Amino acid sequence: MIGKIKNKLKEVNNRNLEQKRSDELYAIGALFDTPDEIMDAAGKTTEAGYEEFDVNTPYPVHGMDQAMKLKNTMVGKTTFIFGFLGTTAALLMIGWMSGIDYQNIIGGKPFFAIPPAIPITFELTVLLGGLATAGLMLTLFNRLPWINNPLHDTNYIKQTASDKFGLVIYAKDKNFNIATVEGFLQSIGGKSIEKINFFEVREDRVRTPIFDFKFIALLAVVTVVTAVTAYGILRYVLFLPPFDFMWKQEKVLPQEKSTFFADGFSMRPPVEGTVSRGYIPYEYQGLPDSVVTLLANPLPINAEVLAKGKQRFDTYCSPCHGYYGEGDSRLRGQFPNPPSLHTDKVRQWADGNIYHVITNGQNVMSSYAKQISRDDRWAIVHYIRALQRALNAKDEDLN
Known part of the structure; x- marks a missing residue:
């Protein structure tokens, strides 16, 4: 099989070498010995007014783009534009789904926030920017390379692929004249000046290879093979020895039985008195309101604290107590009606009483100590006082 492939490649290569060239001139090339010579030649070619020329070197020569006065390509701008479109599309998509179409209160978090959106935004930015760049490079900017470029099989390209540095001026340049170009290349130190003609069959005048049926078929086959291979690896191979060491470990899963402990449970309760990091125990837990x-x-009373209290109140308290604390929420009638926060009893409570109820819970209301931080609970107390004062205003409050 391998022998047949080698013979086929050899046959194709020989057929390419046997192609005849036409009488139409493609370019004139010259060779130089050192990087300094080719840099100087490129600069002089630009100064002479030639625009359609190229440089071939056996390795990259730093500063050549400045010497040739090459303009920046559209590749970078294309990547930025489509990457920006990907970022915008991701944020709009997440904003619409989370903030408008399917609002869902999760732990008091805002409907739309930047941090949770970063992974999807990053992925869509890279995906759209990368695909657009690759697609436009193949179809618009660079296109597919010529299989039989006229420079192939010339002494010029063989030397530049080895140890020489070459410069070619294309016949399509507006200032091109055979005698003038040959004289110019000699004047800047060019050696082995060579005229290069087109092949009889010019690839630049036939259908773009990317639209060729064979190319499309090959692309489809490669895509299918890659997809099937990736699926097989992810679905089966990674679960076979020796690749299964990550999920086959000597460990006990949550809720799984254990023969190590006498009670048979694998999950162990924390040591009595353990306090989680960042948690301040509430010393009045379970005690009556009077204490x-x-x-x-x-917390001081200012706009920032009241805004924080309002945000937390609307998130955690309004589902039962209503947005104004009058007990007329959207859940009214589905559970025992919550009391109004504007009764004389609640208005006469000290701030500590309200804080205690939020922290400890009362009747059917459970504790919110785990959902709401200590400072946010105190901010809610300030906001409740503001609601009470607003809905039960006195004459002196207007002064």
């Missing part, structure tokens, strides 16, 4: 009357609100 917390001396608790003072440590």
Whole structure:
């Protein structure tokens, strides 16, 4: 099989070498010995007014793009534009789904936030930018390379692929004249000046290879083979030895039985008295309201604190107490109606009493100590006081 492939490639190569050239001139090339010579030649070619020329070197020569005065390509701009479109599309998509179409309160988080959107935004940015860049390079900017470029099988290209540096001026240049170009190349130190003609069959005048049926068929086959191979690896191979070491480990899964402990449970309760990091135990947990009357609100009353209290109140308290604390929420009638926060009893409570109820819970209301931080609970207390004062205003409040 391998022998047949080698013979086929050899046959194709020989057929390419046997192609006849036409009388139409493609370019005139010259060779140079050192990087400094080719840099100087490129600069002089630009100064002479030639625009359609190219340089071939056996390795990259730093600064050649400046010497040739090459303009920046559209590749970078294309990547940026389509990457930006990907970013915009991702944010709009997530914003619409989470903030408008399917609003869902999860732990008091806002409907739309930037941090959770970063992974999808990053992926869509890279995906759209990468695909657009690759697609436009193949179809618009660079296109597919010529299989039989006129420079192939010339002494010029053989030397530049080895140890020489070459410069070619194309016949399509507006200032091109055979005698003038040959004289110019000699004047800048060019050696082995060579006229290069087109092949009889010019690839630039036939259908673009990317639209060729064979190319499309090959692309389809490669895509299918790649997809099937990737699926097989991810679905089966990774679960076979020796690749299964990541999921076959000596460990106990949650809720799984254990023969190591006497009670048969694998999950162990924390040591009595354990306090989680960042958690401040509430010393009045489970005690009646009367013992917390001396608790003072440590937060100042300002616009920032009230805004925080309103946000937390709307998230955690309004589903039952309503947005104004009157007990007329959208859940009214489905559960025991919550009391209004504007009754004389609640208005006469100390701040510590309200804080205690939020922290400890009361009747059918559970504790919100785990959902709402300590400072946010105190901010809610300030906001409740603002609601009480607004809905039960006195004459002196207007002064």
